[in-house]
Amino acid sequence: MTASPRVTLSRRRFLTLTGALTAGSLAMSAAGLWPRWALAEPDLASRLLRLGRDIYPHEAIEDRHYLESLTPLLEKERDEIAAGLNDLDRRARAAHGSDYAGIESGAERETLLRKIQHTPFFAKVKGNLMMGIYNNPALWPEFGYGGSSWEQGGYLHRGFDATPDWL
Amino acid sequence: MSRQFDLNDDSLVVIIGSGAGGGTLANELAQKGIRSVVLEAGKRFTMEDIENDEWGMFNKISWLDQRNLVGPSRLAEDFPNLPAWIVKGVGGSTIHWAGVAMRFQEHEFKMKTLNGEIAGANVEDWPLSLEDLEPYYALAEKKMGVCGTEATGMPFHGKSTHYQVIEAGANRVGARCEQAHLAINTVPFDGRAPCQVTGFCMQGCRFGAKWSTMYTEIPKAEATGNVEVRPNCMALKIEHDRDGKATGVLYADADGEVQFQKARIVAVAANSIESPRLLLNSASSLFPDGLANSSGQVGKNYMTHVTGGSYAEFDHPVHMERSTVVPGIVTEWEDNDPSRGHVGGYELEALHLGLPFMAAFLDPGAANGWGRQFARSMENYSRMAGFWICGEDLALESNRITLHPTKKDQYGLPVPVVHKADHDNDTRMRNHAYRMSRELFSAIGARHVNDLPPYPASHNMGTNRMHAKAQDGVVNQWGQSHDIDNLFISDGSQFTSSGTENPTLTIVALTIRQAEYIAERMTRGEL
Numbered sequence: 001m002t003a004s005p006r007v008t009l010s011r012r013r014f015l016t017l018t019g020a021l022t023a024g025s026l027a028m029s030a031a032g033l034w035p036r037w038a039l040a041e042p043d044l045a046s047r048l049l050r051l052g053r054d055i056y057p058h059e060a061i062e063d064r065h066y067l068e069s070l071t072p073l074l075e076k077e078r079d080e081i082a083a084g085l086n087d088l089d090r091r092a093r094a095a096h097g098s099d100y101a102g103i104e105s106g107a108e109r110e111t112l113l114r115k116i117q118h119t120p121f122f123a124k125v126k127g128n129l130m131m132g133i134y135n136n137p138a139l140w141p142e143f144g145y146g147g148s149s150w151e152q153g154g155y156l157h158r159g160f161d162a163t164p165d166w167l
Numbered sequence: 168m169s170r171q172f173d174l175n176d177d178s179l180v181v182i183i184g185s186g187a188g189g190g191t192l193a194n195e196l197a198q199k200g201i202r203s204v205v206l207e208a209g210k211r212f213t214m215e216d217i218e219n220d221e222w223g224m225f226n227k228i229s230w231l232d233q234r235n236l237v238g239p240s241r242l243a244e245d246f247p248n249l250p251a252w253i254v255k256g257v258g259g260s261t262i263h264w265a266g267v268a269m270r271f272q273e274h275e276f277k278m279k280t281l282n283g284e285i286a287g288a289n290v291e292d293w294p295l296s297l298e299d300l301e302p303y304y305a306l307a308e309k310k311m312g313v314c315g316t317e318a319t320g321m322p323f324h325g326k327s328t329h330y331q332v333i334e335a336g337a338n339r340v341g342a343r344c345e346q347a348h349l350a351i352n353t354v355p356f357d358g359r360a361p362c363q364v365t366g367f368c369m370q371g372c373r374f375g376a377k378w379s380t381m382y383t384e385i386p387k388a389e390a391t392g393n394v395e396v397r398p399n400c401m402a403l404k405i406e407h408d409r410d411g412k413a414t415g416v417l418y419a420d421a422d423g424e425v426q427f428q429k430a431r432i433v434a435v436a437a438n439s440i441e442s443p444r445l446l447l448n449s450a451s452s453l454f455p456d457g458l459a460n461s462s463g464q465v466g467k468n469y470m471t472h473v474t475g476g477s478y479a480e481f482d483h484p485v486h487m488e489r490s491t492v493v494p495g496i497v498t499e500w501e502d503n504d505p506s507r508g509h510v511g512g513y514e515l516e517a518l519h520l521g522l523p524f525m526a527a528f529l530d531p532g533a534a535n536g537w538g539r540q541f542a543r544s545m546e547n548y549s550r551m552a553g554f555w556i557c558g559e560d561l562a563l564e565s566n567r568i569t570l571h572p573t574k575k576d577q578y579g580l581p582v583p584v585v586h587k588a589d590h591d592n593d594t595r596m597r598n599h600a601y602r603m604s605r606e607l608f609s610a611i612g613a614r615h616v617n618d619l620p621p622y623p624a625s626h627n628m629g630t631n632r633m634h635a636k637a638q639d640g641v642v643n644q645w646g647q648s649h650d651i652d653n654l655f656i657s658d659g660s661q662f663t664s665s666g667t668e669n670p671t672l673t674i675v676a677l678t679i680r681q682a683e684y685i686a687e688r689m690t691r692g693e694l
Contacts, residue, residue: 057539058545117535123533123534135221135523135526143545150219150363154362155364158489161325161326164335164483164484166481
């Protein structure tokens with residue numbers, strides 16, 4: 001599980017704080033390099049983080065990668081995303097008597113998500129996460145994927161024909 | 168650099184498209200002293216544009232003009248605007264192809280004779296045989312540098328780890344398996360480097376080891392002084408005279424200005440969606456149903472191969488991406504054996520996707536491909552091996568390209584609508600391929616095998632098919648239109664049937680043969 005950030009600034013209050021130093025020090029101390037929008041709205045960010053980690057659950061990947069994946073979406077369509085999350089919470093309360101993030105069972109959260117997987121909200125969040133998680137060279141080592149290889153002369157002399165000893 | 172020809176020069180062959188068909192035709196004609204203008208809708212890329220980046224290259228080189236895909240298929244649900252995964256640029260889809268260069272089998276030219284009428288399908292024999300095409304296959308293999316062939320004597324690539332895993336599974340279940348015949352150099356050839364195994368064949372070969380008209384046929388053609396390539400030029404309409412003879416091509420140039428290039432001969436090589444679309448868009452009072460369409464077959468019989476994927480997860484590392492994209496092929500089920508429950512054969516082509524594309528195609532579609540099982544599979548990426556299924560797709564009249572009644576593209580042309588549905592035979596074949604793949608992988612200890620649905624088609628065929636009879640096909644055995652002598656089709660849309668093999672080698676062989684025919688007819692004053 002990931003730790004929730006202990007940041008209680010309101011969005012409005014945060015926006016009155018200007019300058020990279022403030023944002024930077026908050027990021028380092030409280031939230032581990034969260035993107036700016038997430039620091040401004042930590043509640044929204046935490047809920048999206050729960051959702052993101054249910055769409056692509058990878059223990060080894062840090063929170064910030066999920067959040068950074070969503071930055072372009074939040075910059076363009078913040079209100080639609082917030083509305084989508086509110087809808088998800090409404091469905092969660094109706095089915096489980098708790099907000100989405102409060103449902104303890106991952107399987108139950110996934111079942112609930114299956115009911116909204118055809119919505120534009122879900123598709124947008126998923127689409128952005130897919131690019132941010134799987135098309136992110138910084139994360140490729142986690143998956144054992146080599147990425148661009150031509151700069152290193154490909155694999156011709158780097159084991160393309162290694163014999164799998166397990167066969 | 169290209170030589171420049173005058174718009175009013177009516178002695179030229181005007182070729183539409185610069186891929187396997189168009190690029191090859193331009194060079195073959197140029198070497199015989201025949202002059203041509205190549206109209207290419209896309210831009211000219213350089214080797215420095217080629218990156219080892221799946222999404223980056225997809226966005227850079229793909230044909231992304233508006234298209235509608237309809238039909239009762241998961242493909243239409245998952246990719247409603249992307250029926251085909253092909254390239255827009257000088258070199259066409261030879262920039263993107265994986266380099267698999269296989270000859271058709273003898274029986275694949277005679278599918279109707281072999282299997283009789285198949286209900287619900289529109290299967291016909293080709294007007295030529297394997298024997299007719301064999302010398303041209305040899306010329307194509309030599310031109311392209313196909314490894315593992317007599318024509319080149321070039322050795323195979325050697326067995327990548329991915330191939331070795333597949334081969335072990337094939338051996339375990341007694342299935343025939345061999346290294347792939349690839350038009351990818353294994354030794355320096357034709358002024359190009361040997362393969363360095365970047366693993367990114369389908370993003371364009373950074374080293375030029377893979378044959379592509381982008382850096383072989385096109386520059387060779389230009390060097391003769393007989394060819395002018397005009398990039399960023401979109402053909403709009405083929406014009407004709409009162410006698411129904413093609414007179415030239417109306418096109419939008421790089422600045423969006425409409426130009427008319429006169430022609431002695433017009434050759435259409437724009438791939439199987441755009442080629443019939445252009446003929447349909449060229450309808451006139453003389454040809455109200457579109458050019459070369461007295462048979463009514465233009466746009467029909469759209470075939471893509473029966474495709475799908477099978478990716479197995481093991482307990483041990485494979486690193487399939489450290490390989491040519493297609494290192495080998497299980498050919499066991501490539502024959503026509505109706506006792507399997509389907510006519511026609513299929514290949515299981517070992518093929519890797521990078522991590523970004525695996526995420527996109529493991530369970531594609533906006534609503535799919537997420538959750539715990541999906542994430543577990545992705546975490547197993549480095550322990551995966553897999554196949555792309557490539558099987559014979561039956562011709563159906565109802566699988567076809569039509570023009571949208573209202574929607575227009577950026578050139579003001581009606582958007583193409585692609586209707587594609589499975590014949591029962593296709594479904595049975597795909598299911599057989601899934602089952603055999605699963606058995607093969609399970610035999611060497613796969614923990615989990617993923618069946619992948621088809622993704623947008625890179626093999627597009629049949630929409631201007633060859634037939635001996637003018638009432639049953641659009642072109643004759645030389646790709647010459649039955650209706651209009653000086654109008655040729657020079658791409659995969661000529662195919663009467665799809666075969667199970669990747670189409671590029673056959674397109675090139677047909678094109679070499681077509682160039683010979685055009686040159687002879689021109690010499691005799693018949694064209």
